[in-house]
Amino acid sequence: MHLFYQPEPVLYLTEDDSRHAVKTLRLGIGDSIAITDGHGNRHSAVITLADSRRCTFRIIDTHVTAPRPFSIRICVAPTKNIDRIEWFIEKAVEIGIERISFFFGQHSERRVLKLDRLEKIAIAAMKQSLQSFRPQLDDAVSFSDLLKTVGGPTFQEEQLYIAHLPENETVIQLARAATTAGRYAVLIGPEGDFSEKEIQQSVAAGFQMVTLGPNRLRTETAALTACQLLNFINT
Incomplete structure (x- = not known):
């Protein structure tokens, strides 16, 4: 069909x-x-x-079609090479995602994002994977403005994570930190990583530091890995 x-x-x-x-x-x-x-x-x-x-x-x-009993929101800084973000959107929609939010961090190399083409990619992936829900794509905002849209009684996301591995610290893996049937929001930093101020802001906003595995991942790979891990634990 x-x-x-x-x-x-x-x-x-x-x-x-x-x-x-x-x-x-x-x-x-x-x-x-x-x-x-x-x-x-x-x-x-x-x-x-x-x-x-x-x-x-x-x-x-x-x-x-009833909505899924869990929801995934990935908040990611657009990469310098926009093809990588386009690839992430296509694959994340195919796997399953409710919302993708973009932000410009202190270390972001890209400062302009055209949402129209990304919307078309998301719609094409929705149709290709035979899904009935179109994921929400949010235009890029500053990191501090993004934090105002996550969690709390208004946005309902109760499981908040930031993919960051501090030096000489042990951080729990996302797949172990997250519990099933949750409403998740995961922060994925730019190619230059989060700044120390952004990390402090996210922790103050209730985000828990997690790791996605032992390897250092590119931005788009980290974003897709987080999406896949959260889908997997809810399978």
Whole structure:
């Protein structure tokens, strides 16, 4: 079954999805498709007009997918090479993630982030992996502003972690620190790592230092590893 994304309550695919359905997949009138609105509603439908500019469909039935009993939010500093962050988004969405937040840290090399392309990558990964929920992507803010959006009664994230390994200190591994069925937020630093001030700010905000393993990881690898570990403990 081919899955398409249409966030609006209309009976036609977006222009991009219409072109993909008709020109690339060669779908025609009467062919079955599935559509999600990105909020858990999955429609089974059949094509009624195979137009590459506006492919229309008729809904047969609708299934409401329940949210997962846990949620993962990865807060990460964009890398200098944006291809690495794009790779992370694609793979994290395929594995399973609810929210990705970007921040500019003191040691960040990249100071500009265009969210439009990243949104398209996330949507494509959602469709490819046949999921009904579109993850939330937050535009980049300063590190201090990011901390204001994490945890507490407003944002509900009760398990807060920062991936950082201080010298000559023993830090628990994320997979051992996290408990199942939680609402997680994990901070992943830039290529130059967190500054000492940022570490102090995060600890004061309730974040627990954790390690992702014995090896030093690139930013995007660390972010994906954290995502995978949290999905694994909830399997």
